[in-house]
Amino acid sequence: MKKISLGSLLLLTIMFLSSCLKDRDNYYDSPEFQNAAAVSIINGAPLGNPLDIQFQGTQRWLLNEFYYTYRTNYTRVYSGARKLYVFNRGESDSLFSKNVTFEERKRYSIFIVDTLSKMDAVLVRDSVMTPKGDSVLLRFANMSPDAGSVDLYIQGNPTPVAQHIGYKNVSTFVSFKSDKDIKFEARAAGSNTVLATSEVKNLYNGNQYTIWTSGFKSMHTTNGKLIVETMAHYY
Secondary structure: OOOOOHHHHHHHHHHHHHHHOOOHHHHHOOHHHOOEEEEEEEEEOOOOOOEEEEEOOOOOEOOOOOOOOOEOOOEEEEOEEEEEEEEEOOOOOOOEEEEEEEOOOOEEEEEEEOOHHHOEEEEEEOOOOOOOOOEEEEEEEEOOOOOOOEEEEEOOOOOEEEEEEOOOEEOOOEEEEOEEEEOEEEEEOOOOOEEEEOOOEEEOOOOEEEEEEEOEOOOOOOOOEOEEEEEEOOO
């Protein structure tokens, strides 16, 4: 067998590393995702009942345990313009509907937010580059109706994850070193006033995380107060 030259070996290594940094949407290049997107739905509607989800022309997602703060796995949904319906579990009349559009072979999160007549769905693209080395990628989604603009910090770290993020808005992903036993703090924008703190979390190498708020600053009940939640974007 012919020996591989050093130059060829270096070229192969560079090509391999480049492929590792491609958008993770490439995971969905399989035939299963032709004409389809991958969609995850988060129940961020405080004070409500468990929910059912349905896209126009498809069967209802019978989720059984889709309570407040719960999230579905990524699920195949036809790409293009779709209508999303949200129901209280087991009921025939929808709470609301929303027109959404998905690109083929892309990943999305949909946050169900607010309560009663103000309930809404916020569509977010999840496609990001793979973190390098011992780092993670973090972004912040403000889904708290009355908190105003919010800054997000890791407790004890002076570098913000995101600043001045308004309701229904999401920051871009930023790189942080992986870490363990940390807490996230949601602060009133431009101040040191802590609105809510997450539970203790671990951030593992190579993962992408969305940190999100829900609930109401003005409430103090268990399922109504402002909270900080964390979700990892696994395949």
